[in-house]
Amino acid sequence: MALKELNPLLHSQLRLAVMSLLAGVKEADFSFLKEETNSTAGNLSVQLQKLKEADYIEIEKSFKNNYPQTTCKMTDKGLVAFNEYVENLKEYLSPKSKS
């Protein structure tokens, strides 16, 4: 069976990292994601919007200690897409030798 397409929305280092983190914690705020992924705020902001547009994550805005706070959590749809991506990618990682 041939190599499958990789969901381009997930085949991005930063977006994949975000999804991986969210899959683990189920909820995380902007600053946490920024630190864990070593990304710039601008880049993270853009990529979070893309994940939100695809309904892979939900973004909630609130205030914490007077400061704005952006909290993200993965949706069911996002989890399905993430798992599918992982399965597809695994085929790329363990090359099959043609005898």
Add this chain to the structure above:
Amino acid sequence: MALKELNPLLHSQLRLAVMSLLAGVKEADFSFLKEETNSTAGNLSVQLQKLKEADYIEIEKSFKNNYPQTTCKMTDKGLVAFNEYVENLKEYLSPKSKS
């Protein structure tokens, strides 16, 4: 331990597919790679050049049945990079829950 950087040269669907295929067969010609990856000739040509520039693959040109033939094989350096990429990527695929 945090998420590692993913080698951007390998974090490309087509280049990764090529490397995965070459890791399995150790030698493949242009047409084979084109078919297996479902890529266009132009795209494949460009990506092969990039892999060659990085010394991840070797490209040999010859003639077979009067037609030009481009044969690719992975280098040791390419294999090292591929294996490292795979190890790094695995961390993204199996999310760790923070308790």
Add this chain to the structure above:
DNA sequence: ATAATTTGGTTTATAAAATAAACTAGTTTA
């Protein structure tokens, strides 16, 4: 024999994506 088609590509142009830089809005500290 020559015109059309096919093989096996490369080069160039365009579209999309990632990233960085600049900006906004407000808060805290000196």
Add this chain to the structure above:
DNA sequence: TAAACTAGTTTATTTTATAAACCAAATTAT
């Protein structure tokens, strides 16, 4: 009250991926 910091967003630039156009030669059809 000015400077510096938090927490982002928006815009611009660079990079990447992809597609379209092209090239050279071989084969096939007329």
